[in-house]
Amino acid sequence: MSLGVVSALALILLVLLLLVTGKDTFSIFGGMILNFLAIFFVILLIALGTPPLATAFISGLVILAIIIYFSPVGLKTGTIAYIVSVLTIVLLVLLILPVQYFGQLQGFGNETNEELGVFSVLIGVSFGQVATAMLLMSALGAIAEASIAMVSALNELIEETPDLTDQRLYHDGRIIGGKIMGTAYNTLFFGFFGGYLALFIWFIELKYSPALLINDKLFITEVASVILSMIAVTLTVPFTTFLVVRWRHRMISKSKR
């Protein structure tokens, strides 16, 4: 009997997770499987004819919940992180729509033409909307991670020093945010380049002139998705700080009563 590459890798991952994280393996591995199913479901639904962006948005709400509540954070921290993430993706959609309108990033580039030879491309699904769905989906993980990190760090801060002024908290929020953002941008940068290395090699191999490159649909789509994810991740900083400041007030006024 032989084993597929995916099953073999999944097995190795499972063993390593058991060794390193012990009983948290269940939630981490389970979260991955649920996420995979959610993405697969989005693709199936869109292929069946549901509106792509709305489908991606609704399943985005589910995927964010899976990532956040399956990670080992408390319910309170998790809920704030979830609210921050939802606010962020609402704003992200408001950014994606004009980007798609001005950039017309739908469909496949001239680069893909040969591969598509055997397919019918008149499939009655709006690839413009599929592009917006894709831009939204690819940012979800980064948004969830950044909000969890921000909320946990700020939570720890107000627990250790409950008498911080609001102004001080905003200031510290910015410093903590700066640290988290710096590394998050790296994750995004390498992630996207790792996904599209072949495309960049192609551009350089075919000696695309800068003029063609900076107007190329696929290139712009890639750059736009890194940038939109970076913007989304950055937005979690003020959102989290604002919510934590407000939430802390409520806690204080409750304990006074």
Next chain:
Amino acid sequence: MQLNISERSEAMKQTKKQINLWIIALVLVMGIGLTIFMRHNAFLYKYTVAQVTATQTLSKHKNEDTHQNVDYSTTQNITLKILNGQHKNKKFNLHNTYTYSQALDQKYHPGQQVLVTLNAKSPSKSVIIGQKRDTLIVTLIWLTILLILVIVRKKGALSILSLLVNVLLFILAIQLELRHNGKHLLPIFAVLVVLFTLFTIGLIFGLNAEMFVSSVATITATSVSFLLFLLVLKLTHEQGIHYEAVSYAVQQPKTIFLAQVMIGVLGAIMDESTDITSAMHQLKYENPGLPFHKVFRSGLNMGKQIIGPLISILFLIFMADTIPMAILYLRNGNSIVETFNWTMYLGLVQSLVSAIGIVLTVPLTSALAGRFIGGKR
């Protein structure tokens, strides 16, 4: 005296704040100027640039393919005004056919600018190369820089700089690779991984024990997960993998895919190992006498909390890429299994190898931090 000092520092804070505001205002004005310039930069192009001034729908057909997909083809007449070159300000018309799905074609609107291969003798036979998208991308990049400067300030500027250097290294590496006709792709990228790591982590920590711990952990975790992947490929005889499905890889798709796997996870691993390292440094600073196994334990504990979300970041990036192609497959009557095998399998493989690297980083960083980070200073 006391009051005087605090007054002075207050005044300094004020001026600092003002300088910051000025910088932000400057970036704002520059950005608006840049956007307007990009809209009017046609004179920089060797290609003919034209602006759509009017469109008119000529005819619309219903189309049904062999898989019962209903789509519509519309032909539009586009009036274009040339913006550069010797035919500047001349207007001409051409026909454009687009479909409802717009997979390979596009509907044009007045106001859009396009690059054109101009046929001067009969302009209606000119061909649109593509839409001009430079204004959009430049505006977006500027908006991001502005946002980062407003929200995270100096730290933000530093990370932008670090990304720029990484982009340059990247372009250099691909150039170098091409000079060798793509024969040494993997070795070149392996060297690149080391350079990226040393540079990025060096910028975060400076030259010290933390940098050593974090870099060694990053490079080791990346290499071990990659070697494990190679081993799996060998033992399973690459069963299930279709390298033909690597997009845009005309030559040696396998090598390109391997390089993608190696590079894709690097950022996440660096993110993770620097996070754990600085937390362990803080821990040792507060409790200088802490024995190895306690530091190690606490590193593992911290790692547990970040593994899950980090895996999801890459997972969603790699899987979201596959959405358009998977939809095309499904709508062309392929089964779910076939669609999975040909469009999502590679993304899943890349996600799993990355996840393995992310998990390995935790014990590696914790052990190295427990051993090499001192509690003095």
